[in-house]
Amino acid sequence: MKPTHKLLFVLCALLVLGFIYYSSWKLHLYVWGQKPLLAESQGGFGPEARIRTRSVYPVITKSQGGIRSKARIRTKRGYPEKDAEETSVALTKGAEVKRIAELENDINVGRIVSSGYDKQGFLLQLETKLPPELAYKYGNLSEGVCKPGYAAAKMTSIYPKFVKLAPMFLDRNFKQHTKIKNYLPPFGIKTQERIIDNILSETKSFGLGEDLDSLSCKRCIIVGNGGILYNKSLGSRIDEYDVVVRLNGAPIAGYKRDVGTKTTLRITYPEGAIQKSEHYEGDSLFVFSAFKPIDFKWLKNMVFKEKLSRMEGFWKSVAQHVPRKPAEMRILNPYFIQEAAFQFIGLPFNNGLMGKGNIPTLGTVAITMALHNCDEVAVAGFGYDMTSPQAPLHYYESVKMSAIKESWTHNISKEKEFLRKLVKANVITDLTKGI
C-alpha cells in the first residue's frame, strides 16, 4: 500500500469507528424498549438502518499501523443482513456500507476473538444474576409473572451478537430474507423458492393465530422426548405455558400426567411425522422443518392432499397423509437451523452445505426459534443421562440409553455445551434439569 492510501484507509476506519460509537449509543436507548418497528428498508439502507458491532464494544486492534474495526450491518427487517461470506452483496449498497463491508472482510481474515467471550461469542463468565439494566426492568416483577422480552434480553447479555428479529415461519416475503436465500436446505431455501411459493399460496396463514399473536408476553416451552420426563408429573406445569412445542411423533395419549395435554406447535420433518392420522392431537399447528430438498416436495403433497409422488430419498418411511387443513400448516424458518449450527453451536460450516456432524437436533432448532419469538423460554425432557445406560432413552418407549448410536448428522456433545450456556445464564429454564 502507498503511504497516501494507508492514510486514507486509516481516516476511513476512524470515521467508521465514530459512527459505530454513535450508533452503539443509540442502540442502547432502544435495546430493551419496545420491539423495534419493522421499517421498510427495501433494497437500500434508509435512515433506519443501523450498524451494530459484533460485541457490545467495537473490537479494535492495531495491525500494520492501521486501525481496523469489525462492524456488522443489519437492517431492522428481521434478518442480520450480512456476514463475511456475503459481503460482496453489500457492495451495491452505498459507499459507507461498502467501506464497512470491506473492513469486515479484512478483519475476518485473522479472526479476532475479544477477551471475555468464547469462540462462539458467548460470555465466558455466565451468571444467573441479571445485569443491572435488566435487574431494573425485571427485578420488581413478582415470581411467575411473564417478563416481556426477557429471553432475548438475557440472551443478548451473554451473546451480544444476538438480534431478536427472525420470524417463526416463512411468509410471503421469504425471498427477501437475505440470510436464507443463499443457502440450500437445511440452512436456507435456495432452489426451493417455487415450491415454497406454491405451498404458501395454499396455506395462506403465517402466524400462531390471533389469540397468541396478540399476547403482549408469551411463555413458551419446548418439550423434548427424553426419558428424563418419565414419571415426573410435570404435565400440569407444561400445560400452563402459552405455547407448548412438541417434536416429531412425541405422543401425549398415555403420558398426560408427565407431558401435559396441550400442543400449540408440533414441529416435524417427514420421517418424524406421525404416520397414523388418529394419533394427531386435536388442534395443533403442523410445523414443517425441512432438512433435504425432497422434504419440500413431501410437504407440498401433504398440503395439497396429493398422493405422494415418490418415496425415494427418505431415510425411513414417511406419513402419507397429514390430517391438517392447509391453514394449519406452517414452514419453520430455516434461519434457526443455520443460526443454531454455525453461530450458536459452532458446527462445521462445510461451505454452507449439510455435512458430517453439522445438523443441529430438532430440539435445539426449536429452542433457537423460541429465543427469537417468545418472551420467556422453558424446556423439559432435554438431555441424555449417559451415565445410566439402563435409563429410558425416550419417555414413551422402553429403548434404553445404551441403545444410543453415534450420530453422523448431529454433534450431541457440542450441542449440549451450547444448551448448558443458556441454562447456566438462566436464558432458558430447564424443568427436568437434564441439560
Ligand SMILES: *[C@@H]1O[C@H](CO)[C@@H](O)[C@H](O)[C@H]1NC(C)=O
Ligand atoms: C423497582 O423498585 C425499586 C425500589 O422499590 C424502584 O426504585 C425502581 O424504580 C423499581 N423499578 C421499576 C422498573 O419499576
Ligand SMILES: *[C@@H]1O[C@H](CO)[C@@H](O)[C@H](O)[C@H]1NC(C)=O
Ligand atoms: C414413579 O414415581 C413414584 C413417586 O413419585 C414412585 O413411587 C414410582 O415407583 C415411580 N414409578 C416408576 C415406574 O419409576
Ligand SMILES: *[C@@H]1O[C@H](CO)[C@@H](O)[C@H](O)[C@H]1NC(C)=O
Ligand atoms: C463433535 O465436535 C467435536 C469438537 O469439535 C469433534 O471432536 C467431534 O468429532 C464431533 N463429533 C461429530 C460426530 O461430528
